[in-house]
Amino acid sequence: MEKFKTINQERNKRKLTGILSADVAGYSRLMEENEAVTIRRLDESRRIFGKLVNEYEGRIVDSPGDNILAEFGSVVNAVECAVTIQARLKFYNAQLPENDRMDFRIGVNLGDVIEEDGRIYGDGVNIAARIQTLAEPGGICISRTAYDHVKSKLNIGYEYLGEHNLKNISEPVSVYRVLTNVETPGKVIGEKRFLGSISRKAALAVILILFIAAAGSIGFIIYSRNHQKTEQQTSLDRLAFSMPEKSTIAVLPFVNISGSEDQDYFSDGLTEEIIAGLSRHPDLMVTARNSSSYYKGKPVKIQEVSKELGVRYVLDGSVRQDEGKVRISVKLIDAEQGYNIWTETYDRKKRDILSLQSEIMWLILREVRTRLLDRGREPDFLPDKKDSIEYTETYYILYRCYKERTPDRLKTAKELADKLIETAPDPWVYFMRSSILIALAGPPDNKVSEYLNEVEKDAKAVENLDKGASLAILGQLYLAKYERERVLGYLEKASEYLEKALEYYKKWVEISPDSKNAHFGLGFTLLFLQRYDESAKHYEIGLNIDSRSEVQNFVFMGISYSSPSPTGFLNLERAKMALERASMPPEQNNILAHIYLTLIYTYEDQMDRARIHAKEILRIIPYFSSEAYLSWIPISEETKRYHKELLKKAGIPEKSRFNPFQ
Structure with a gap:
């Protein structure tokens, strides 16, 4: 029996090489639509790959299914080959009917690999495969290591996509999109913006801050700094629950x-x-x-x-x-x-x-x-068609794609939801699809009216299937309409939509008092209406029903409890417990929770704790500054000055080189 060899024993076969990884965008769909034609197109595409890889002094390592893996002695050759391949495929596709066209996504990396029996293995290969998934159909993405070697050598441009946490890769990887239609070789778009996949999530969170602040729900507003402070320490025991890592x-x-x-x-x-x-x-x-x-x-x-x-x-x-x-x-x-x-x-x-x-x-x-x-992230509603494993598991996948909230994941989630509804209409699949459509309604699609009309149709479609699902869809629909009108400045119309959302969520709570999401929806709407005590009450009820609920519900409960009341603040201790829970691993990148905790602890003069959360803010968004942050928040100038003073005391700079919120 052959002696088992570890990776460490293969050091003599390690090498630095240019790696090209490619796959077909939407391959499963193409196979479902026309398997014979798809296989013919794939074979022809492979011939194009093989010919060009050989011309650029590379070799095809493996080509399982719709994947192609190639290596090159020069990463410049690898990127130039990728550009030529996509140009050739574009020309080839132009001669075909639109439904028969096959687009590849390509990722290129320069990395360390292990070679054995003609195959290559290791992180270098994994990174190329992972960044390939970030490319658009017909597009190319490259790693930072590849970019550093090719940036001034090819007649192409680049768009910086930030750092990405890739599966099975311990460190974040900087990724660039290759641009073939720019005038200046080596032109780079986007590097002056705040970088990283974490920053993108943080930016979304900041938009959420704006969303809440505009409704007057910023809890930290003009109260005397001499307001009586409690000495009671925050206990996390009641709200701290372990959540396993990915x-x-x-x-x-x-x-x-x-x-x-x-x-x-x-x-x-x-x-x-x-x-x-x-x-x-x-x-x-x-x-x-x-x-x-x-x-x-x-x-x-x-x-x-x-x-x-x-x-x-x-x-x-x-x-x-x-x-x-x-x-x-x-x-x-x-x-x-x-x-x-x-x-x-x-x-x-x-x-x-x-x-x-x-x-x-x-x-x-x-x-x-x-x-x-993680059972704490189970879907709130499961479809009725539980006898089909494929149906149920597809629902779990679309749910988690929706939770990632990236444009690509949201589109995947919608495709899966459409497929399930076509297979067997289910009220809570309709509900998930309406949530996905609302999330897609903004950038980059910007199809607000079109998507919201589809949501309204979904609400009518499920009215006779499940009244609660119909009310849930209508509630979130009118919240979305409220936000659209508010952003456009039509405040009277926005107020009408907010009252409609309140009406639907109240009806949902009435017919489904044990539904945590009915209470969360009602609590969220009450937060916009500045009815903070009622909002906090419904968040408490929802979290008592399911204490492992999604982290944003702890954030919103914290916002409600840190809001003003006749005696000062509603309940800062409960606010801290909820916000601390929302900032615990694996949710340590929740920027909104850290901002509120920084403000609260600074207000209470607990500076050691305030500085801990201030450091977390700067870790998540290195260019964060109070000036940039407050420029996005529509609150009074007096309140902004107070916030700025609190943040400065905690160590947040007033200004930074870049504004990450632009």
Whole structure:
């Protein structure tokens, strides 16, 4: 038996190389629409890739499914080849009917890899594969290491997309989009803006601050600094709940134990199907196939696999085929703790291979989700069609795509919701679709009227299916309409819409008093109406129903409790408990919670705590300044001066080189 080799023993095969990773955008949809045509187009595209990669002195390393992996001795050649490929494919697509066109996304990285038997492995490959997913169809993204080598050597431009936290990569990676239609070679767009994926989320949070502030709900407004301070220390025990980090998992190649190598195709296909299925899930970080396939046919030690691939969990399995039957054995292992979390054996009659592999993949995805993912982020409403595993798991995936709130994820979520509604209309799938449409209504789509009209249609569609779902949709619809009119300056109309939202949420609470989301919706609306005590009450009820609710509900409860009351503030201790809970890992990047805590602790003269949260603000947004922040908040000048003074005392600079909110 071959002695197991660790990555450290392969140092003599390490090298620095240019890596090109590509895949087809919307491949699953194309296959569903016309499998034969899609395969022909893919074969032709592969020929284009192969010819051009060879011309630019590279080589195709692997091309499983719709993926293509190539390496180059020069990263300049890799990027130039990618640009030429996309130009060639664009010309080729222009000659085809629109529905038959196939667009590739390409990612290029310069990184360290391990080479064995003609394959390459390692973080260098993983980074190229991850940044490829950030590219637009027909587009190219490159890493910072690649950019540093090519920025002045090619007749192209670049757009800085910020730092991104990539799956299975420990450090954030700076990413650039390649621009082929700029006049000045080497032109770079966007680098003077605040950088990073965290900053993008922070910017969204700041917009949320504006959203709330405009309704008059900023809690820290002109009260005497001599207001009596409580000495009671904040207890987090009642609101602190552990939330596991994002689950990292590797799927080892399933072992064919049928006694015939001719049967490898089934176990290999099943492995790829499982990896693809798990990778659809935003809450799972799945090691790329290129990395895990290194272990095929080799004796492995799970703990060593865990360390080498940087994962906590490992999925392992085997396939046996005999006389028209298939037995698939699976085990999910916690490599850190060294024990099996789950084992299962599936016995099936041998039938259509793709159908069987898909069935097993959905079963495994359900078990992995149930055992590994954070139950505190379960969907608030599950569809009624619980007898279909594929339907339910697709709903979980669309829900978590929606929660990530990036344009690409939101569009994926809408596509999944449309597919589920077409399969079997469900009131809470309609509700999720309406939430997605409202989130999509702003930039970059800017289709506010069109999307809000669709939401109104969804509310009518479910009225006879579930009255609560219809009221929930109407409530969020009128909140969205309120915000649109408020931003446009039509305050009277905005006020009417806010009252309509209040009406619908009150009706929802009346018919569903045990629904946490009915109370959260009502509490949120009351917050805009500056009825802070009522708002706080409904947030308390909702969080008592489900104390593991989403973090923004703790933030809004904190805002309500830190708002003015006849005796000073409503309840600063409860405000601090809620906001501290909202700023705990893994929500430590919640900028709104840190801003409020900085203001509260500075007001109370608890400067050690205030400075802790001020440092967190500057970690999340390095160019944060009170001047930039307050320029976005429509509150009185006197209140702004007071906030500025509090933030300055906590260590927040008054000005910065860049304004991250522009």
